[in-house]
Amino acid sequence: MANQLTERASQVNELAAYGLSEAQIALQLGISRQRINQLKQRYGIKIKPAESQVEAEAKRLIPEIRRLMESGLSQPKVRDKLNISWGVLKKAIEIGNIKPLRHSEDLAGKTFGLWTVLKFHGCTPYGGEYEWLCRCGGCGEEKPVRRANLTRGLSTRCKKCAAKARGGTKVRRVDTGEEFVSIEAAARQVGISRATLYRRICDGKTIVGTRWEVF
Numbered sequence: 001m002a003n004q005l006t007e008r009a010s011q012v013n014e015l016a017a018y019g020l021s022e023a024q025i026a027l028q029l030g031i032s033r034q035r036i037n038q039l040k041q042r043y044g045i046k047i048k049p050a051e052s053q054v055e056a057e058a059k060r061l062i063p064e065i066r067r068l069m070e071s072g073l074s075q076p077k078v079r080d081k082l083n084i085s086w087g088v089l090k091k092a093i094e095i096g097n098i099k100p101l102r103h104s105e106d107l108a109g110k111t112f113g114l115w116t117v118l119k120f121h122g123c124t125p126y127g128g129e130y131e132w133l134c135r136c137g138g139c140g141e142e143k144p145v146r147r148a149n150l151t152r153g154l155s156t157r158c159k160k161c162a163a164k165a166r167g168g169t170k171v172r173r174v175d176t177g178e179e180f181v182s183i184e185a186a187a188r189q190v191g192i193s194r195a196t197l198y199r200r201i202c203d204g205k206t207i208v209g210t211r212w213e214v215f
């Protein structure tokens with residue numbers, strides 16, 4: 001299994017080295033784009049997009065992509081629906097200056113752990129996840145952070161501060177000063193879900209009659 005994968009990856013790599021585009025490689029090897037993406041990620045294969053081809057396809061699809069995104073569809077859904085590559089989608093968004101509706105959610109000014117959200121940053125290059133520019137309360141570093149990582153408490157501070165806070169994100173109840181080794185541990189103690197506890201902490205709301213803080 002692992003050998004087959006490695007062999008596939010080296011075939012993809014070889015064709016990429018000849019300058020073939022993702023679509024051409026998929027056709028040549030008779031595998032899906034999704035498969036190629038998995039191999040790319042797993043083996044770090046770089047495929048140079050056939051620029052003119054990507055641009056041409058992007059330009060042709062701008063009206064359709066605009067219509068779908070302005071109707072509220074997320075980037076992954078638009079991509080699936082039109083069966084196009086991320087490269088084409090990103091190019092169309094860039095050239096067509098298409099603004100998805102979901103940008104309307106405003107996280108600016110909110111805090112998530114030690115992060116304070118400054119402003120909307122953009123989308124990740126591939127995958128179409130929204131990133132927000134945040135400032136780390138531990139050291140002041142500013143970095144774009146994925147929305148999902150912020151809201152789920154998967155990222156609560158910059159990498160340097162996270163390394164200093166060995167053992168990860170801890171939680172403290174403000175009234176008694178009682179400390180918990182993780183968001184999960186605090187949630188278990190209170191008897192609510194981890195997601196609910198973290199959301200309420202971030203929103204500055206009380207839980208069991210007291211405020212909580214992340215440190």
Ligand SMILES: [Zn+2]
Binds near residue numbers: 137138159160161
């Ligand atoms: Zn920091």
